[in-house]
Amino acid sequence: MFFLVGLFVLAKGRKLSTKISFFFACLTTSFWQLSWFFLLNTADPNFAMLIIRCGYSWISFVPVSLYHFALLVAGRSQREWCLALSYFLSFIFLILVWTTDLFVEGFYEYSLGKYPDAGILHPLFLLFIAVLIVKAVIHFRNTLTCKDLPQVKRHQIKLHFASFIFYTLASYDFMLNYGFGLYPIGFIFILAYLLINGYAMLFHQLADVYVVIRRTLLFTTLVASTFLIYGLGTYAINLWFQNKLLPAISAKNLFSNTLSDYTFSYATTFTMLLVISALILRKRDKKPLHYAFALYSLAIALWAGFAAIGVNVPSSDRFSIWWIRFCNLFALFVPPLFLTFLVTFIKKEKRTYAWLLRVSYVVAFLLIVANFTPLIVKAVGPVSSLKSWVIRGPLYDLETLCFIISVVVGMIILYRAMREPTTDAVFKKQVSFLFWATLVGYLGGTPNYLLSYQKEIPILMPYGNYGIAIYGLTLCYVIFRYRFLDIDVIIRRTLIFTGLVAAALLVFGTITYLFNTQLVAIIGFGNHVATILSLALVALSSDKIYRFLQVRTDRFLFQKKYEYQKVLKEVARGMAQITDLEATVGLIRGFLSEDMRIEGVGVYLLNEDSSRFIIWDSGDGHAVIDSGDPLVQRMREKRKPLIALDLRHLLRSIDELEGRDHSALAGHHAQVAVPSFVQDKLVSFFLLGEKKSGDQYNQIDIDTLETLAHDAAIALENARLYDSLKKSYEDLKQMQAQLVQQEKLATMGQLSAVIAHEMSNPLTVIGGQAKVRLEQANSKSTEEEQRFLQEVVRQSDRAAAIIKKLLAFSKPRRGETEQVELKELLEESLRLVHPQIGFDNVMIERAYTPHPLALEGHRFQLQEVFVNVLRNAFEAMPEGGRLALALHDEVGLQGREGRVTIKDSGPGIDPADKSHLFTPFHSTKPQGTGLGLFISKNIVAAHKGRLDVESRPGEGTTVAITLPVMA
Amino acid sequence: MAKLLVVDDEEDICSLLKDLFAGWGHDVSTALEGETALRLMELEKPNVVFLDRRMPGMKGLDIMKKMSEKGIQAHVIVTTADVDEKVHDEFRSLGAVGVLTKPFEILKMKDQLADMLPLVFKDQE
Known part of the structure; x- marks a missing residue:
């Protein structure tokens, strides 16, 4: 028993040193006890001695292992010198046991059997034990007096302390070594130790085996009850048939005669269909379809079951007729249930077939x-190899007829349903499978009736019954692949359970066999031990086996799911790390189209103002679905993926109702729509087309998609928020920059205004006086003087012009704004410039957007900008050239924008000058003020726009003015 | 040969314009602020008055108003640093015959004045 517990703990799998030490303790104790057990019961003296030595080998280590475990439980350090010494000493004792008689001298006989006799050094051993005990107690006390001990730990330690004390009491057994012929009750104390520790484990989480124990108990109970039923059943059948046990059940003569063939085929059918119907009924689904099918299968199953037994009952037996009658009873149930099932399945109006059913x-x-009554089954008699079968009564033919009619009608119904055009591919597949499977099943099953007519078709019977089994198998396939009745999970669990039971049987059988043959010779008994032992082994490993089988069946049946889950984990992790919306969507789309192999993937995201869903495509697909769309509403209602049948049906009905064209979606060939919710808000959904393999979507796929949608919801929302946050941040930065610029300009403006103002008067006087002097031109002034004065005037005039410009620019923006239309302004500015410059050999090209672009602004200033730029363009083409004017309608950060591009075919701007383009007072023109572009840029900036210049030597210059316009 | 009055709070401007116009053969008087200007206008009865818009005390516009109140008849040319057309229009609507922007572009001034008052300023030497 100790061994069991030790295995328990180890089976849990975790390699904590606590567990190992406990296991060791259990190990030593168990083997010790085991040896004693053998010892007490053996007759052979040599063997006895051997056993004694073995036993004492283990005993040597018992104290130390217990001490070690106690240390660990008390939370003390393992690195005690004392512990190491103890192990060393134990080892010495071990050597002593095997090499000398000093420790153990032999054995003696007493009332209960043999027992080891103490040697000279034995008391030393006892001393050793005593020391360890004392040390352990001290440790326990020390730990328990510690103030800051968590309650749970305290309980654990107290319990363990108690159990430890109990164990020490088991040293009582040592008394026997000294000749006291007492009953070795030490084991009682050991048991107590075990129980207390067990309690500590279960209820105070010592070593955490609560779950394992629970599951093991459950499993043991299950297995035990299975065996019980089997045993009882066999026993009962034995009893009834006076040991004329069903020969077919014994595996040996399974294929030796046709009776067993029949029996086996009936039995197989019975089992399979029973299981199927049980599974379905267990599902507790209220669907009538499920019930219909379950009952139908059950009827067939029961028919087969009774047939299996009935054919083995000799017709002389008085119960034989009842077996056959019951068999027939269920056969009678089959036709109506069959029809009911069909009618429910193909979903036709009940009324059409109601009369038929009735x-x-x-x-x-x-x-x-x-x-x-004897009307149908008059009697029973042997038919070919069957011991009993129907002997027809007068109405039997009626039964046969009804059966055949029902089958034919049923097949016709199925056939019609199969042929009927329907867009639901899933249904179609299901129906066709059902049709063929049922056909096979009935072809196999109907000849059973022929038996009643003393006709036995050679090959068809009994192997035809396997046709029914095939029918059952097909159903399984359909269930899995085509979500027929949705019970894949239950089947999986059943498979696992079956696997477990089979494993259990195997272990049980093997061990029983081994023990029976090997150990009986030595011990003289063994059956019970063997049984218990094997049960124990099975129980212990049940957990591991269960998990192993679970993983295996998962992988085998749900390989895809397993694969999906792996990839999905990656995707989820990826999504958690990426904040970029584009990348997140890319990840999702990748998973859907590559890993799940789906065509036509569309990821739709809710847009900024929550009014509609826009498909997020790396291409330029801009399919938009309104937020109020019925498809969306439906998803909101159901909160689950919408699948092909629902989806298309829904779309069709919507179209009919609303007369709206959903061709975008239909053209999408959408098979599935998977919604993603963040709390209660629908933030996105995927529209998925067909699977690349052409298969239907099964439950695994839907589950995976749901998981993905769930994970994606938050990730997408996050990414979206992050995205918009980034955009807002960019906007803010830009606006800040603009603001700073404007501030700078304002300050500069104010400063320059002041300067200009102050400067203008002195300047005027300089020039003025020079002019006056010039005009007083008389013989007094020389030519040189005149030239000098002229220069003075000229330069002061130039300075005056600059100052005027500066003053103009720096004026606070007085005046109201007005609506300015860009095209009109551009043309007007062109008119202003064109006659002024007067270049007729300039070709003007226009590319204007038809939409009007208007904004609120200072017309005068904007005109100045256009005039300035146009003038520059014309001045760049003194020999003529091409002027390209364009007006574009764009959508930018701030909304709608108008872009004016003025491109000339002049020589372009030197890269060296480019950097000084907007620098005030920097000009390449001889008489230029260098202020034109500077002022223009600032005016545009003041209107919240941008002025950009692109130019390369030899390629002309393009000036782009972007201004926010009214929507 | 006309009678001109230059009103500006900056003496340098006054003496400049006086020299310039005198050189062109006109009779020029100057005033540094509004009160003096109005008295001179009543005394001398000039043909043309150059008014600086921004002056401490009475502004150019105020002087114009006073002129119309007193019924003083003279051509008014406003000198201002303001380049805003709207402001210029405002002056013109109040009766000014023209606006000269400061700082003066000396070379162009003659032509500008000729445009405004051809009778007075055309055919200058």
């Missing part, structure tokens, strides 16, 4: 009643 039920009822 008739079949009535007839069936009548026949059932008649079944218990």
Whole structure:
């Protein structure tokens, strides 16, 4: 028993030193006890000695292992010298046991059997034990007096302390070594130790095996009950048939005669269909379809079950007729249930077939009643190799007829349903499978009726019954692949359970066999031990086996799911790390199209103002679905993926209702729509087309998609928020920059205004006086003087012009704004410039957007900008050239924008000058003020726009003025 | 040969314009602020008055108003640093015959004045 517990703990798998030491303690104790057990029961003296030595080997280590475990529980350090010494000493004792007689001298006989006799050094051992005990107690006390001990730990330690004390009491057994012929009750104390520790484990989480124990207990109970039922059943059948046990069940003569063939085929059918119907009924689904199918399968199963037994019952037996009658009873149930199932499945109007159903039920009822009279089954008698079968009564033919009619009608219904055009591919597949499977099943099953007519078709019977089994298997396939009745999970669990039971049986059988053959010779008994032992082994490993099988079946049946889950984990992790919206969507789309192999993936995201969903494409697909769209509403209602049938049905009905064209979606060939919710808000959804493999979407796929949608919801929302946050941040930065610029300009403006103002008067006087002097031109002034004075005037005039410009620019923006239309302003500015410059050999090209672009601004200033730029363009083409004017309508950060581009075919701007383009007072023109572009840029900036110049030597210059316009 | 009055709070401007116009053969008087200007206008009865818009005390516009109140008849040319056309229009609507922007572009001034008052300033030497 100790061994068991030790295995328990180890089986949990975690390699904590606590567990190992506990295991070791258990190990030593268990083997010790085991040895003693053998010892007490063996007759052979040599063997006894050997056993004694073995036992004492283990005993040597018992104290130390217990001490070690106690240390660990008390939380003390393992690196005690004392511990190491103890191990060393134990080892010495071990050597002593095997090499000398000093420790153990031999054995003696007493009332209960043999027992080891103490040697000379034995008391030393006892001393050793005593020391360890004392040390352990001290440790316990020290720990328990520690103030800051968590409650749980305290309980654990107290319990362990108690158990430890109990164990020490087991040293009582040592008394026997000294000749006291007492009953070795030490084991009671050991048991107590175990129990207390077990309690500590279960309820105070010592070593955390609570779950394992629970599961093991459960499993043990299950297995035990299975065996019980099997045992009882066998026993009962034995009893009833006076040991004429069903020969077919014994695996040996399975294929030796046809009776067993029949039996086996019936039994197989029975089992399979019973299981299927049980599974479905267990699902507790209220769907009528499920019930219909379950009952139908159950009827067939029961028919087969009774047949299996009935054919083995000799017809002389008085119960044989009842077996056959019951068999027939269920056979009578089959036609109406079959029809009911079909009608429910193909979803036709009940009324159409109601009369059919009613008739079949009535007839069936009548026949059932008649079944218990000799009218149908008159008697039973052997038919070919069967021990009993139906001997027809007068109405039997009626039964046969009904059966055949029902089958034919049913097949016709199925056939029609199969042929009927329907857009639901899933349904179509299901129906066709059902049709063929049922056909096979009935082809195999109907010849059973022929038996009643003393006709046995050679190959068809009994192997035809396997056709029914095939029917069952097909159903399984359909269930899995085509979500027929949705019970894949239950099947999986069943498979696992079956696997476990099979494993258990195997272990049980093997061990029983081994023990029975090997150990009986030595011990003289062994059956019970063997049974217990094997049960124990099975129970212990159940957890591991369960997990192993679970993983294996998962992988085998749900390989895709397993694969999906792996990839999905990656995707989820990826999504958690990426904040970029583009990348997140890319990740999702990658997973959907590459890993899940789906065509036509569309990821739709809710836009900024929550009014609609826009498809997020790396291309330029801009499919938009309104937020109020019925598809969206439906998703909001259901909060689950919408699948092909629902989806298309829904779309069709919507189209009919609203007359709206959903061709975008239909053209999408959308098979599935998967919504993503953040709390209660629908933030995105995926529209998915067909799977590349052409298969239907099964439950695994839907589950995976749901998981993905769930993970994606938050990731997408985050990414979106991050995205818009980034944009806002960029906007803010830009606006800040603009603001700073404007501030700078304002300050500069004020400064320059002041300067200009102050400067203008002195300047005027300089020039003025020079002019006056010039005009007083008389013989007094020389030519040189005149030239000098002229220069003075000229330069002061130039300075005056500059100052005027500066003053103009720096004036606070007085005046109201007005609506300025860009095209009109551009043309007007062109008119102003064109006659002024008067270049007729300039070709003007226009590319204007038809939309009007208007904004609120200072017309005068904007005109100055256009005039300035146009003038520059013309001045760049003195020999003529091409002037390209363009007006574009754009959507930018601030909304709608108008872009004016003025491109000339002049020589372009030297890169060296480019950097000084907007520098005030920097000009390449001889008489230029160098202020034109500077002022223009600032005016545009003041209107919240941008002025950009692009130019390369030899390629002309393009000036782009972007201004926010009214929507 | 006309009678001109230059009103400006800056003496340098006054003496400049006086020299310039005198050189062109006109009779020029100057005033540094409004009160003096109005008295001179009543005394001398000039043909043309050059008014600086921004002056401490009575502004150019105020002087114009006073002139119309007193019924003084003279051509008014406003000198201002303001380049805003709207402001110029405002002056013109108040009766000014023209606006000269400061700082003066000396070379152009003659032509500008000729445009405004051809009778007075055309055919200068």
